[in-house]
Amino acid sequence: MTTVLPSALLTARESVDPVLRRAVAQLDPDTRRVCEYHFGWRGADGSPEGGGGKALRPAMVLLSAQSARPPGPPDQAVAAAAAVELVHNFSLLHDDVMDGDTSRRHRATAWTVFGRPAALLAGDALLSLATEVLLNSTSPHAAAAARSLSATTRVLIAGQAADLDFEHRHDVTLDECLRMAHDKTAALLACAASIGALSAGAPQDAVFGLHTFGTELGMAFQLVDDLLGLWGDPEVTGKPVLSDLRARKKTVPVVHALNSGTTAGERLRELYARPEPLTEQQLREAAEMVQRAGSADWTRRECQRRLTAADAHLPRGPQDVTEALTELATFIVRRKL
Amino acid sequence: MTTVLPSALLTARESVDPVLRRAVAQLDPDTRRVCEYHFGWRGADGSPEGGGGKALRPAMVLLSAQSARPPGPPDQAVAAAAAVELVHNFSLLHDDVMDGDTSRRHRATAWTVFGRPAALLAGDALLSLATEVLLNSTSPHAAAAARSLSATTRVLIAGQAADLDFEHRHDVTLDECLRMAHDKTAALLACAASIGALSAGAPQDAVFGLHTFGTELGMAFQLVDDLLGLWGDPEVTGKPVLSDLRARKKTVPVVHALNSGTTAGERLRELYARPEPLTEQQLREAAEMVQRAGSADWTRRECQRRLTAADAHLPRGPQDVTEALTELATFIVRRKL
Numbered sequence: 001m002t003t004v005l006p007s008a009l010l011t012a013r014e015s016v017d018p019v020l021r022r023a024v025a026q027l028d029p030d031t032r033r034v035c036e037y038h039f040g041w042r043g044a045d046g047s048p049e050g051g052g053g054k055a056l057r058p059a060m061v062l063l064s065a066q067s068a069r070p071p072g073p074p075d076q077a078v079a080a081a082a083a084v085e086l087v088h089n090f091s092l093l094h095d096d097v098m099d100g101d102t103s104r105r106h107r108a109t110a111w112t113v114f115g116r117p118a119a120l121l122a123g124d125a126l127l128s129l130a131t132e133v134l135l136n137s138t139s140p141h142a143a144a145a146a147r148s149l150s151a152t153t154r155v156l157i158a159g160q161a162a163d164l165d166f167e168h169r170h171d172v173t174l175d176e177c178l179r180m181a182h183d184k185t186a187a188l189l190a191c192a193a194s195i196g197a198l199s200a201g202a203p204q205d206a207v208f209g210l211h212t213f214g215t216e217l218g219m220a221f222q223l224v225d226d227l228l229g230l231w232g233d234p235e236v237t238g239k240p241v242l243s244d245l246r247a248r249k250k251t252v253p254v255v256h257a258l259n260s261g262t263t264a265g266e267r268l269r270e271l272y273a274r275p276e277p278l279t280e281q282q283l284r285e286a287a288e289m290v291q292r293a294g295s296a297d298w299t300r301r302e303c304q305r306r307l308t309a310a311d312a313h314l315p316r317g318p319q320d321v322t323e324a325l326t327e328l329a330t331f332i333v334r335r336k337l
Numbered sequence: 338m339t340t341v342l343p344s345a346l347l348t349a350r351e352s353v354d355p356v357l358r359r360a361v362a363q364l365d366p367d368t369r370r371v372c373e374y375h376f377g378w379r380g381a382d383g384s385p386e387g388g389g390g391k392a393l394r395p396a397m398v399l400l401s402a403q404s405a406r407p408p409g410p411p412d413q414a415v416a417a418a419a420a421v422e423l424v425h426n427f428s429l430l431h432d433d434v435m436d437g438d439t440s441r442r443h444r445a446t447a448w449t450v451f452g453r454p455a456a457l458l459a460g461d462a463l464l465s466l467a468t469e470v471l472l473n474s475t476s477p478h479a480a481a482a483a484r485s486l487s488a489t490t491r492v493l494i495a496g497q498a499a500d501l502d503f504e505h506r507h508d509v510t511l512d513e514c515l516r517m518a519h520d521k522t523a524a525l526l527a528c529a530a531s532i533g534a535l536s537a538g539a540p541q542d543a544v545f546g547l548h549t550f551g552t553e554l555g556m557a558f559q560l561v562d563d564l565l566g567l568w569g570d571p572e573v574t575g576k577p578v579l580s581d582l583r584a585r586k587k588t589v590p591v592v593h594a595l596n597s598g599t600t601a602g603e604r605l606r607e608l609y610a611r612p613e614p615l616t617e618q619q620l621r622e623a624a625e626m627v628q629r630a631g632s633a634d635w636t637r638r639e640c641q642r643r644l645t646a647a648d649a650h651l652p653r654g655p656q657d658v659t660e661a662l663t664e665l666a667t668f669i670v671r672r673k674l
Contacts, residue, residue: 026491027491027494027495028494028495028498028499030498030499030501030502031494031495031498090461094457094458094461097454097457098453098454098457098458116435117434117435117501118498118501120431120434120435120457121431121435121494121497121498121501123461124427124431124460124461124464124490124494125491125494127461127464127465128464128487128490128491128494129487129491131468131483131484131487132484132487132488132491135480135483135484135487136484142480143472143479143480143483146468146472146480146483147468147469147472147473150465150466150468150469150472151469153461153465154363154364154462154465154466154469157364157365157368157458157461157462157465158364158365158368160458161365161367161368161455161458162365162367164367164454164455164458165367
């Protein structure tokens with residue numbers, strides 16, 4: 001698959017990467033090594049690598065700042081973008097430890113390479129650096145931005161707590177599941193979409209509008225991710241097809257099916273309740289049941305509805321910023337569906 | 338043992354507890370439950386308990402604020418005190434997971450009750466709440482205080498990383514060990530001693546003086562703790578005597594002995610290098626070797642030297658504040674030695 005990356009992503013990576021690297025360079029050598037590996041800047045042996053994330057959230061922050069009139073000073077927007085990326089990576093490091101996930105972005109997860117304690121400390125360090133980076137900016141609105149980011153972190157934690165709780169429950173409702181999707185994914189995208197404008201001192205209604213745009217886009221993003229977790233291409237997602245079913249994750253399409261009151265939903269419930277690991281055939285059957293319960297279609301429609309809602313909250317700012325936000329939003333959800 | 342608690346501790350607990358409880362109440366129910374257990378406010382089953390920490394650090398923050406002329410508004414000092422206590426407890430929760438420690442303050446550690454992932458999330462939540470609490474204050478100096486606390490968190494993390502690293506090393510130098518003691522313990526006490534004044538907008542030299550006072554006191558505190566870990570009364574420390582030797586911790590007196598070039602030091606090195614667990618007799622012998630190497634005496638002298646240095650940096654502020662700080666400092670290090 002070849003995809004043309006939106007230019008906003010390239011710009012974001014170029015401006016945010018140096019700030020991230022400087023922040024991580026402040027850490028003690030052991031913790032720094034883990035973070036540099038996690039970010040894809042270095043291999044497990046410390047040799048330089050050209051990797052790195054896609055900078056979706058930093059790009060969102062920078063466009064958010066540019067949508068404000070006047071936009072804030074660029075270095076403040078970059079600080080906010082780096083802070084959001086640090087929080088995102090804090091959550092990835094810790095989630096991988098908690099979930100026992102062994103690969104991410106086609107590489108071994110940090111805890112498998114450096115051990116759980118080191119990965120835990122690296123996550124702690126990134127969370128702490130996020131505050132430092134944000135408050136090192138000279139913006140009079142930096143404190144408000146840091147408050148927003150910390151409140152968002154609390155929501156991220158609630159989402160991960162719910163995710164862990166769901167593992168042991170058979171009665172998760174669709175509402176609970178959608179709330180979890182909001183908390184784990186949409187909340188940080190909403191923060192990314194609004195914190196740039198917030199740091200630039202934009203009026204409250206503009207900040208709120210961007211926050212809603214980010215929330216709706218984030219929900220769509222998570223729904224796409226859930227669909228990919230069932231039928232996606234491992235080349236795209238970096239995880240094997242059916243992996244979410246194998247782990248019996250309670251994703252939105254699965255929980256929708258379980259609560260559908262259909263025969264297919266009941267069959268899925270039976271499969272999910274089995275104590276032993278599911279066979280490949282059972283996994284394929286489970287995916288088929290999600291389909292037959294109408295839950296894949298429902299999830300696709302819900303995704304579309306969220307995208308329309310996001311669109312309605314695009315900032316009415318400078319034309320080029322709105323276009324860039326639209327391009328970025330499209331890129332985020334137009335992964336192989 | 339009966340000890341009269343300095344009144345500053347009681348005052349601090351009374352004013353900071355409500356802020357801590359309100360902050361923790363913002364969390365999702367699962368994470369909140371873990372935090373409330375960890376703080377000693379509730380039992381494992383959720384029933385109320387009257388426990389709680391000694392509020393050493395919050396008391397230090399409040400006295401720090403009172404030493405400034407004019408002192409900042411009390412609610413700002415209380416916010417800073419709560420934030421420091423949140424960071425302290427974040428580090429306890431995560432350290433217990435990493436170190437596999439099963440008891441703290443005479444109770445089962447949170448991870449043994451709720452599982453590692455829940456304890457990890459609870460720690461994350463407290464770290465994030467610290468920033469929120471601090472930045473919710475209206476102080477124009479809140480951002481500077483949050484920067485100081487975040488930078489301190491980075492040092493705490495470095496200390497824990499060093500502690501983990503030392504477990505696998507046989508060549509830890511005394512300097513490295515003292516640096517670790519500084520990073521793990523003294524750095525947060527230095528922050529506690531200075532952040533109140535910082536939040537009140539005190540002049541830089543006053544903030545620096547308090548920071549040095551806290552650093553020296555924190556070093557003395559850690560050295561006392563190290564001595565207690567060897568010969569202390571379990572009633573006082575909550576851990577069995579010789580526990581640090583049993584875990585082959587590289588504490589200051591131990592590392593001093595290992596590097597002493599004495600016969601006793603060599604014998605200790607032999608014992609520490611054994612693959613199998615040490616017998617009770619070997620543990621007593623190890624403690625005896627630390628003694629014979631002169632390392633217990635050295636540690637006591639070093640402790641005294643740090644206390645004298647702390648004393649020299651007591652703020653020359655209002656008499657009652659200086660007296661209360663002295664009383665608190667004395668309480669901190671006058672545990673059964």
